[in-house]
Amino acid sequence: MTVFHRGSWPSPARTFLLIHGAGLGSWCWRYLEPRLKMRGHCVLTVDLPIEDLTAGAAAYARVCEDALRQARMPGGVVVVAASMAGLVAPLIDHHDVIRTVYVDAVLPVPGTALADRREDVFSERYFDDFLPRLATTPGGLTRWPAAAAVEAWFGHCDPLTARWAASKVRGQSPKVFTETTPLAAWPDGPLTYIRCSDSPTLNSDWQDRAASELLGVEPVVMDSDHSPFLSHPERLAALLHRAVQETPDRRSVL
Template sequence: MTHFVLVHGGWHGVWCWREQIIALERLGHTATAVELPSDDPGAGAQKYADVIASAVREPGTDVVVGHSLAGLAIPLVPDLVPIGALVFLASLLPDPGRSWREQLAAGRPMADWFYANALPRQEKDDLGRSVWPPEVAAELFYHDCPQETARSAAARLRPQSPGPIGETTPLKAFPDVPRHYVGCRDDRAVSGSWAQEAARTRLGVEVTWIDGSHSPFLAAPQQLAGRLVAFIP
């Protein structure tokens, strides 16, 4: 039995992993979902990593899974506590010496759909945190989920502070632990071609592809559970 530490991406919370935890338990494993301080304007990737590390139950064996924006934080965790493996799920990847904002300016790490249909409709609150209108979030993150699931998830999103995006990553080098990247073939957020190249050059791995949207933990938790279990060291 392996314990999985599940880390949500931007705007989300522990609620998004409920069905994924059930799916992993059906396969004989356990999981904990981590609540990141995503709406805290003062929190950056190192603070996120501190929170993630505190959720590790079995140092040296737990598998840490980071979705989307959490990819900027999970490679910092092995410096805080030993883990069994890192899994980057439809994930952003840090580039030592640069911020994610600089990566955005230098290339197109996000999917074409994101630039054309989502980013122009993103909003900011009075603290400079990004927010999504529910109808945009439903199309961006959950387009292959049942309508009620998509609507419910979109309504639960919270503001995302710019800390992990604007800061130069505190990561100096990717940790020497087993690393995996899971990409989603119909992702409207992260570019598949960018993910494939970044996974090769930064993680030294090929992408493991699954069907579906940016949010397989809601659209296809059983499929994702099977992939995650295959990564157990």
Template sequence: MATYVLIHGAGSDARYWHRVVPLLHTEGHRVVLPELPVDDDAAGLAEYADAVVAAVDGSPGTDGDLVVVAQSMAGFTAPLVCGRLPVRLLVLVAAMVPAPGESPGDWWANTGFAEARAELDRSEGRDPAAGFDPLVTFFHDVPAEVTAEAMAQAPRGQSDTPFAKPWPLDRWPDVPTRFLLGRQDRFFPAAFQRRVVRERLGFAPDEMDSGHLPALSRPEELVRRLEAYRTQAGLR
């Protein structure tokens, strides 16, 4: 039995994982769902990591191998947790990959995100200058009923605070790491992610057919991938 720690992305909450959790429970694993203080202007990356550690420490029965799964911006938080918890495996899903000393705010220009996103939009017939529409960018492959349920929830704001300070680590943690991208991701294009992961982590990412939100659009496939990573790593 493993303990999966599922960390949501920016402007989101732990409900993002609601289609994944029962599938992991069916496999016999425990799940910890930290709630990051994304709408708190007093909270930065350090406080985000504190929230994850507190959630794990406050969850009874979280023995067994610890697997941390980070979605999107949580790629900045998850490595900080690895220095404070006995993490056996780190899985990044459609995630940002920080460089030492880089702030989340600088990540966008440093990686060439805007150019990559505009190129993808043009190649798929969308106007790069159009305003951001989450239904187009995030929910295009999410089932209609799941999208409707998500849209019915009160929106959660994202503070700018965690984007301001540099990522404090001088290197990637010494924890086995896997990266899973979505081939139909309209936010972090697949070609862009392949380049960034190779440049920053030194390996080729794995791929699945999904957009930016695979926990909502392809939960069964996502759990199969997570379980495969776990068994490949020799974890319980």
């Protein structure tokens, strides 16, 4: 299901396409969405088919493209990709995209699978504290237990929000991580990478290096856990609003 809301101000209206990460859904944007609308923007969210074992990054990207075509929202489109959605965003083919913002996201490298690079991409704590607790369902989906989800993703949230978010976590097909990325080459266009400094899941050295080598930008460092859209939605909304003020004529950083 696609859910979208229009902002109330006509200018400088942009459409923010918000793409959730692994195990999450459109519900995770509930605090960020109204803050973007208050700044005059439109918001489009999607629920990726993460429980479909046959769906990979290309299928996720098609869901996003279909949502954009059906919604016909005004203004240029700013794609916001959180975590796993970093594997999806560069595959989106839509003429209205004016900037892509990666929020504590993993990034694809053409010709490789993320699973083959995981020792470089993920943190030591991820391997020591979180990965051993990752469960696999009889149907082949992976799922984080609530306590592990809170520690890995929602550490800056208030306890009530953290428990609510952990209760909403869905099963995740591993295909998007194990497949060779369908990305042949990085597309042109303005890019922003936001690194969350208190995120325990990703390797910050890799993030800084990947932002520079793959995106051609220096990361914006935000004091946050892995899910600033839940823990620090006002600060994230301000960063995203600032991003749309950038002239979309080349790759740049906030």
